[in-house]
Amino acid sequence: MRRVIEAVVPARMGVPFRWMLASSWTSNIGDGIALAAGPLLVASQTDSAFLVALAAMLQRLPWLLFGLWAGALADRLDRRRVVVVANLLRAAVVTLLVAVIATGHVSIELVLLAMLLMGTAEVFADTTSQTLLPMLVPTNDLGTGNARLQAGFLTANQLVGPPVGAALFALGTAWPFAVQVVTALLAVLLIARMTLPAVPPPAEPTRVRQDIVDGLRWTWTNPPVRTLALVMLSFNITWAAPWGVLVLYSLDHLHMGPVGYGLLTTSAAVGGLVGTVLYGRLERRFALSTLMKVCLSLEVLFHLVLALTETGWVAMVVLFVFGAYGFVWGTVANTVRHRAVPTRYQGRVGSLYMMSLFGGIVVGNALGGVIAQHWGLTAPFWFGFVGAALTLALVWRQLAHVAHAQAD
Template sequence: MSGAPEDLAERPVHGVRGEPFRRLLTTWTATSVADGVRAAALPLYAAVSTRDPVSVSAVAAAEVVPWLLIALPAGALVDRMRCRGTLVAAHSFRAVVTLLLVWFVHSGQTGTFVLLGCAFLLSSAETFADSATQSLLVSAAGERELERANGRFVGAETIGVEIAGPLAAAGLFAWRPELCFAVTALAFGFAAVWILRVSPEVEPVRAAERRSMAGEIRQGAVFVLSSPGLRAVVGTVGLVALLTSAVNAIAVLFVLESLGLAPSTVPTLLVCTAAGTLVASRTTAGLSTRFGGAPVMTGALLVLAGGVAALELVRLPGAAWGAYFLMGFGAGTWNVLSSANRQRLTPGPMMGRVTSAYRVFAWGLMPLGAAAAGPLAEVTSPATVIVVAALSIAVVAGFCAPVLRRSLP
């Protein structure tokens, strides 16, 4: 009996206050800043070094393509491996690739193919890291605190990818472009070391229970589509992503031409979006506890629709900044709760496959929305595209509300 208190004290504490979650959140924050620097610096360097629109768009595409080509097999492989080891390998690989990019940039040997290869490899490794992180998040936070844990993650990602990363990239790029990638490599290297002490580990799928790779990928996709809760969430996300990508594609042109804003003010609109998301990351767990997850998710979509509509319908000073804040708050609230419910509905051994399948289904329509926005705005007007998108998001919210109430825990 005398040894019981010591044994109890040595057990890892679960929840957002526990050491495992804090270490995982620190790792996520570091890599989010690294991703923010890379997302800003790599296309910019491609533009400056090549002066070729085709090369710039190809590099941008190379950063997205792995989420469609690599994510599904990556999720299946993550379920077969130790998540902590997967993260160490993924972050170490990204550190090495960005160090090579530092050397190429410093020596002046960066061509289009080098930039394409680095962009593709970095995003490919990110698909492994994302799936493994989702599994460790559930085990470190515990099921009862998933909303709070995902709020912390959304907040850290917003600060890193949308605020700190781009600001750091702007300063470093003006000094020496290769420093952007050196800082990125340092952050990935730190993450690879820091993650080593995250526990508890998630048990991989046993060899006796494994299927073929194609069979396991299919199993993850079928689980997403056959689970009423996941099907409702991913269907809603897919439709809303289609509509918001259309808005994002023409919103800058709209605020410049129709609202008469100066080009220098456009970055401040994006900061307002990030601010709305940050507020959502801190308040969503409390709102869900008080009002229930499904009603808050429906309300988040209506707030998002209201923010989109306000861009066109409210012609008052400062309205555009308020509209972007509302869009960030609505999207952030939805992301926190949809992530928590996806994790809660997914068996632990399938987290990697379900996460990757969810990403593909949810994001697969985004290129279509972005591609369709321009021609539709040309035939009608940018304002028409924005208003139709806002109304469509509100209709989606109305249709999904009863489904979410029935199918979510």
């Protein structure tokens, strides 16, 4: 057992990292449960496609509304305390939701309000959480730390949580959300045990708006960090355009049926698990710039092959490869950012990256729907292929500087 623990969380990374990792994995179980139970709850209250879509949007909208503010506060306040308070507030909202469900007073309006409030708390919790790793582990261990965090997200949030959430919902509408409250409180207890090094206060008192402007200015004037943010925005647009119509692509173009669509998404998740196993070896053997170039090149090919294929098993292989390189890319991108951004800017720059992520997804989904409506289900994949290829060609030479940038 000790050997397993040492392999997963090496002692050299410190006890605080173990507390943070345990908290992250626990929280991801609850979030994964809600990932399935949330849409089921919305669907149980309305058959309106607009309201179902609105519920999903309300959980992402706070990133665009409060992301910059969350980043500034993460850089101003005690980061551990911010994470604890934000997660307690999220637990409180879910507790109230459980209460109204149990008493039979639930309505679509209350569910939508709960989605918005939970999404808002998530912005502050997640923005601040991502600043903790660079404070806890040495620079050389950032890749390992990010890989462990990503593995927890993939396993707990994407694989284990959703089927558990669906099963609990079948037992009783309130059960999955009650379990989510328990996991959130346990995650708070774990993170509260962690100790953080002190962050030096600014030389002069500042205002939040000034901090936001300073963060934007620092990001824009730092070429590697700016380039990585723009790459993330662009590639999320080109990825989300076809991904938003993947279900129709699998049903009407590949004729795989509902089970086949499930196999596509499962293939991606299994590929991600393979990526978790291989990442350590890849990082030791190859430069981060090489990994970035390979992952982005595979992303270009991902769109091209899916645009051309009419065979379900080929699509499953492509989704498997996508899951593997997607995990590697996400880990490398986080590691590069953590290395390149000084501690005092981690919150603000991290929030910009999250806004690039979700902003790109929103724009890409909208474009994908319009493109598919006018030019067919493979058209979004051609859009993704051309857009990703052009972006990669523009940044190819800069990736070496991006991958090995260091904080001042």
